[in-house]
Amino acid sequence: MKSFLSHLECTVCGKYHDADLVQNFCDECGRVLYPVYDLEGARRAVSKIDLLGRPANMWRFFEMMPVRSPDNVVTLGEGVTPLLRADKLGRKLGCSQLFLKDEGMNPTGSFKARGLSAAVSRAVELGQRRVAMPSAGNAGGALAAYGSRAGIDCFITIPEETPQAAVTEVRLYGSRLELVAGHIGDAGRIARERAGIEGLFDLSTMKEPYRVEGKKTMGYELAADFNWTVPDVVVYPTGGGTGLLGIWKAFEEMTQLGWLEEAKMPRMICVQSEGCAPITRAYLEGKDRSEPWVDPITIASGLRVPTPFADDLILQTVRESGGTALTVGDEELYPAIKDIAELEGVFVCPEGAATLVALQKLLEMGTIDPDEKIVLLNTGTGLKYLDVLETP
Numbered sequence: 001m002k003s004f005l006s007h008l009e010c011t012v013c014g015k016y017h018d019a020d021l022v023q024n025f026c027d028e029c030g031r032v033l034y035p036v037y038d039l040e041g042a043r044r045a046v047s048k049i050d051l052l053g054r055p056a057n058m059w060r061f062f063e064m065m066p067v068r069s070p071d072n073v074v075t076l077g078e079g080v081t082p083l084l085r086a087d088k089l090g091r092k093l094g095c096s097q098l099f100l101k102d103e104g105m106n107p108t109g110s111f112k113a114r115g116l117s118a119a120v121s122r123a124v125e126l127g128q129r130r131v132a133m134p135s136a137g138n139a140g141g142a143l144a145a146y147g148s149r150a151g152i153d154c155f156i157t158i159p160e161e162t163p164q165a166a167v168t169e170v171r172l173y174g175s176r177l178e179l180v181a182g183h184i185g186d187a188g189r190i191a192r193e194r195a196g197i198e199g200l201f202d203l204s205t206m207k208e209p210y211r212v213e214g215k216k217t218m219g220y221e222l223a224a225d226f227n228w229t230v231p232d233v234v235v236y237p238t239g240g241g242t243g244l245l246g247i248w249k250a251f252e253e254m255t256q257l258g259w260l261e262e263a264k265m266p267r268m269i270c271v272q273s274e275g276c277a278p279i280t281r282a283y284l285e286g287k288d289r290s291e292p293w294v295d296p297i298t299i300a301s302g303l304r305v306p307t308p309f310a311d312d313l314i315l316q317t318v319r320e321s322g323g324t325a326l327t328v329g330d331e332e333l334y335p336a337i338k339d340i341a342e343l344e345g346v347f348v349c350p351e352g353a354a355t356l357v358a359l360q361k362l363l364e365m366g367t368i369d370p371d372e373k374i375v376l377l378n379t380g381t382g383l384k385y386l387d388v389l390e391t392p
């Protein structure tokens with residue numbers, strides 16, 4: 001197996017960056033770098049059918065992954081999560097083709113495993129053995145786990161008001177932890193300071209080029225599970241936006257690879273919390289960039305991201321896809337968690353429940369047609385939120 005990673009390209013000014021050097025963001029304009037692949041080469045080297053015969057984890061898409069040598073892959077078996085038909089829930093809503101992709105099945109209980117498996121593998125491959133990262137919760141747990149497996153030094157900052165599970169995980173896996181008063185933006189500042197002092201590599205969301213590559217494998221898996229067709233709508237709980245961007249990138253790559261049965265892309269729906277919705281606000285105001293959200297508050301801790309670094313890309317993707325952005329209230333989350341649990345047997349996280357609330361609103365508004373093929377992304381397991389969920 002060989003990676004067809006070619007180089008890194010700035011998503012704003014297009015500047016070329018060498019992928020085999022350590023990079024964070026564009027050295028010209030400071031914006032997000034994306035890995036670019038030789039997809040012609042990949043297409044000749046491997047068929048989509050071959051991939052499905054490989055072990056059931058996200059590294060089966062190795063040709064389109066950013067790690068040069070399979071020996072450098074740090075894995076706990078992440079990815080290849082179930083795409084569940086949600087027929088009973090669908091019947092309740094009047095939807096005929098409703099699906100739930102359950103990312104709660106990943107190592108450490110959230111899809112952050114995908115991003116951090118990719119980022120840690122590539123960091124280690126490029127000789128970075130000391131890293132720093134702020135987290136709203138689940139990313140911290142995932143980095144701590146992959147960091148322990150890779151045997152690297154991790155410094156992780158987490159806001160105090162984060163579900164206990166993430167804090168326990170980071171300590172348990174042996175990372176260095178600092179609890180920070182405030183939100184992930186404050187945690188980011190502390191992580192950057194420490195990174196500067198100790199010379200640690202910054203693994204913040206979208207500020208290094210490879211977490212998005214792990215998350216894009218969700219898009220490859222969706223296409224494979226739908227027999228290389230494209231769902232009409234993907235409903236995604238958006239914090240830093242890596243998952244939404246990754247899924248979109250995967251569909252773009254598969255289009256170039258000629259793997260899709262139809263020339264079509266999904267509509268991407270960005271769901272945020274009423275208590276922290278910088279992207280949705282910018283979307284509704286017709287802006288290309290978001291403003292920092294003051295006093296972000298939500299029990300959906302993964303959505304508590306007041307200044308998403310890739311705001312421009314998220315807004316561009318939502319618009320280009322013909323999707324939309326909306327908010328849901330925290331008080332709507334628990335009933336949705338209960339509905340999914342009772343009807344489908346899945347204990348989703350509050351962020352995952354937000355996608356169901358959003359779907360209900362979009363069906364009422366007529367933005368989504370009940371006969372469309374709809375995917376709700378459950379980004380993590382509800383089991384990591386026991387201390388913040390009120391259980392009547």
Ligand SMILES: *Cc1c(COP(=O)(O)O)cnc(C)c1O
Pocket residue numbers: 110112137138139205237238239240241242243244302303349351352379380
């Ligand atoms: C991080 C996180 C999100 C937000 O993901 P992004 O890709 O950063 O937008 C959503 N849900 C959960 C459970 C998370 O941990």
Ligand SMILES: [Zn+2]
Pocket residue numbers: 010011012013014015026027028029030031
């Ligand atoms: Zn640039």
